[in-house]
Amino acid sequence: MREPVVVIAGCGAISAVGCGIEPLRVALQKNSSGLRPSEKFNSPRFQSGIVGSAPKNAAADNPAWFLAMEALRQACDASQKVLEKIPAGRTGLVLSTTKANIEALERISDNRSCSETARRHLQADRLAADLAAAHGAHGPVQAVSVACVSGLIAIQQGTRMIQRGEADAVLVVGVDCLSEFVVAGFTALKALDPFGCRPFDAARCGLSPGEAGAALVLVRGGDALIAGSEFRIQIRGFGGSNDANHLTGPSRDGSGLAQAVRVALNSAKLSPGEIDYVHAHGTGTGYNDAMESLALKTVFGGTCPPVSGSKGMLGHTLGAAGVIETICCVLAMQENFLPGTPRLSVAAEGTPKNLLHEPRSGVRLKNVLKLNTGFGGVNGALILSHE
Amino acid sequence: MNKIVIVAKSHVTEADLPLARLGTRFGRLDPASRLALLAVESLGVDFEKFSRDRIAICLAAKAGSLSTDFDFWQGRDAVGGPSPTLFAYTLPSAAIGEIAIRHRLTGPNLCFVGDDQQLLPEATDLIQRGDADSCVCVHGEIINAAMAEIIRAPPVARARAFFLTRMVGCPI
Numbered sequence: 001m002r003e004p005v006v007v008i009a010g011c012g013a014i015s016a017v018g019c020g021i022e023p024l025r026v027a028l029q030k031n032s033s034g035l036r037p038s039e040k041f042n043s044p045r046f047q048s049g050i051v052g053s054a055p056k057n058a059a060a061d062n063p064a065w066f067l068a069m070e071a072l073r074q075a076c077d078a079s080q081k082v083l084e085k086i087p088a089g090r091t092g093l094v095l096s097t098t099k100a101n102i103e104a105l106e107r108i109s110d111n112r113s114c115s116e117t118a119r120r121h122l123q124a125d126r127l128a129a130d131l132a133a134a135h136g137a138h139g140p141v142q143a144v145s146v147a148c149v150s151g152l153i154a155i156q157q158g159t160r161m162i163q164r165g166e167a168d169a170v171l172v173v174g175v176d177c178l179s180e181f182v183v184a185g186f187t188a189l190k191a192l193d194p195f196g197c198r199p200f201d202a203a204r205c206g207l208s209p210g211e212a213g214a215a216l217v218l219v220r221g222g223d224a225l226i227a228g229s230e231f232r233i234q235i236r237g238f239g240g241s242n243d244a245n246h247l248t249g250p251s252r253d254g255s256g257l258a259q260a261v262r263v264a265l266n267s268a269k270l271s272p273g274e275i276d277y278v279h280a281h282g283t284g285t286g287y288n289d290a291m292e293s294l295a296l297k298t299v300f301g302g303t304c305p306p307v308s309g310s311k312g313m314l315g316h317t318l319g320a321a322g323v324i325e326t327i328c329c330v331l332a333m334q335e336n337f338l339p340g341t342p343r344l345s346v347a348a349e350g351t352p353k354n355l356l357h358e359p360r361s362g363v364r365l366k367n368v369l370k371l372n373t374g375f376g377g378v379n380g381a382l383i384l385s386h387e
Numbered sequence: 388m389n390k391i392v393i394v395a396k397s398h399v400t401e402a403d404l405p406l407a408r409l410g411t412r413f414g415r416l417d418p419a420s421r422l423a424l425l426a427v428e429s430l431g432v433d434f435e436k437f438s439r440d441r442i443a444i445c446l447a448a449k450a451g452s453l454s455t456d457f458d459f460w461q462g463r464d465a466v467g468g469p470s471p472t473l474f475a476y477t478l479p480s481a482a483i484g485e486i487a488i489r490h491r492l493t494g495p496n497l498c499f500v501g502d503d504q505q506l507l508p509e510a511t512d513l514i515q516r517g518d519a520d521s522c523v524c525v526h527g528e529i530i531n532a533a534m535a536e537i538i539r540a541p542p543v544a545r546a547r548a549f550f551l552t553r554m555v556g557c558p559i
Contacts, residue, residue, distance in 0.1 A: 100451070100500075109457075109461075122453060122537070123453070123500065124479070124500035125501030142501075142505060143500040144498065144499060144500075145451060145480055145499070146496055146497065146498045147478050153496075164512070181459075181477075184468060185469065185474035187468060189471045189474060240497075242483070242492060242494065242495075244439075246488070247475050247484045247488070248475045259440065375481070376478065376480050376484025377484050377488070
């Protein structure tokens with residue numbers, strides 16, 4: 001039996017470039033960066049004070065809840081006409097996060113005040129359950145955490161819930177917050193660029209941490225549920241793999257990521273030549289960007305489609321990255337433009353020839369490939385298609 | 388459709404760790420990864436008999452990586468800062484990386500935070516869809532005493548592993 005098509009019915013985002021989809025669209029079209037020096041992280045304890053900070057109450061004890069709720073509110077508002085046709089029991093939720101509300105651990109360790117809810121949301125599955133309850137999503141609920149590939153895998157899981165007939169709609173929400181915990185961790189690994197990340201740049205030397213809440217509403221397409229709607233972007237295919245090489249570094253040859261892309265192409269029934277644009281993981285670390293360039297060369301040979309990445313705009317938002325970067329792809333597909341690569345000056349040797357420095361308008365994108373990789377050697381490749 | 392069956396399962400606890408002989412690297416892992424790796428080793432599966440790119444790893448981590456998070460954060464005021472080695476394990480999915488490296492398994496991965504109710508159905512689905520021919524499943528329950536107090540749950544340190552594969556053509 002043919003599986004149902006799954007389409008994106010609404011998006012929401014709060015990130016370093018502002019609260020809402022519109023500021024994200026504007027930032028993508030202007031190639032602007034939301035990375036800024038932060039007072040909080042301007043300390044010898046941290047390798048860099050340049051971060052992608054979202055607009056939120058800095059004194060709140062549960063920022064993960066706030067960012068996730070705001071993103072979900074926007075996405076549900078945007079897809080209200082579809083969601084109101086679906087019974088609560090047929091709506092599911094998948095949360096993507098790496099650290100949930102890690103703020104609570106910092107507070108408890110420092111004997112600072114911490115509410116019961118903030119403490120409860122240290123646990124990603126409790127956070128997911130509460131987000132689902134707050135949105136009347138009484139269908140299946142999952143908390144996915146697969147390093148920086150979490151977002152793409154959460155989208156895959158939401159898609160499969162619909163394809164398996166367990167739900168008619170799934171709210172996919174990715175969230176991770178800037179925290180001393182995470183910035184101290186990347187400092188310990190010496191993985192931060194003191195000048196702010198410069199993905200694919202010859203002078204790149206690390207990432208910039210960011211925070212975001214990002215949400216997608218996935219719905220079963222191809223029937224009356226979305227009849228007459230404008231939703232035309234579908235989740236077309238997914239591929240995953242593991243480098244089996246190193247816990248914190250990618251394989252040097254890109255073979256693991258290339259394997260994930262091939263699986264995704266196969267599941268989407270597409271050939272490499274049918275991909276119109278690649279939205280890269282592009283962290284700005286030396287090894288990641290070099291590996292990603294090699295993987296693209298392996299799959300596409302000398303005819304790589306245009307490539308760009310958005311971490312120079314948003315920072316590395318960890319568990320939210322796959323979701324918010326998929327939203328970047330959706331906006332590009334809806335508005336017919338190719339996003340650029342903010343903070344890229346001189347492309348490093350070996351990067352794809354078609355690496356986009358600046359956005360390019362008037363380009364219709366039918367099939368888009370989104371990549372993410374993560375600690376533990378995990379790779380993910382998602383393909384979106386415009387009907 | 389081929390039948391998908393559990394061909395091996397194991398259960399290990401903290402008490403089994405001192406008996407483990409898994410090389411020098413094993414001792415440097417965090418407790419969650421040690422238990423997960425030992426549980427997989429205890430399955431007794433010879434992965435040489437399978438195509439390694441067709442073996443998935445599916446993990447359910449009851450309290451994520453919170454116990455390791457706590458240990459990492461305790462080192463925040465140490466000279467030179469917290470441990471970079473420990474930071475690598477402050478992800479619920481860290482054990483997947485260790486299992487993949489040890490057994491060179493390059494198939495797809497999935498990790499949930501919470502109990503194990505989604506573990507076997509999702510692993511079965513991965514195989515049914517053709518994403519993998521087999522799946523290593525691990526349910527890790529690791530809550531140390533300090534974290535138990537914070538999240539108000541009983542301390543626990545154990546892991547269960549399963550190996551699922553298609554019945555037809557199974558080389559075991």
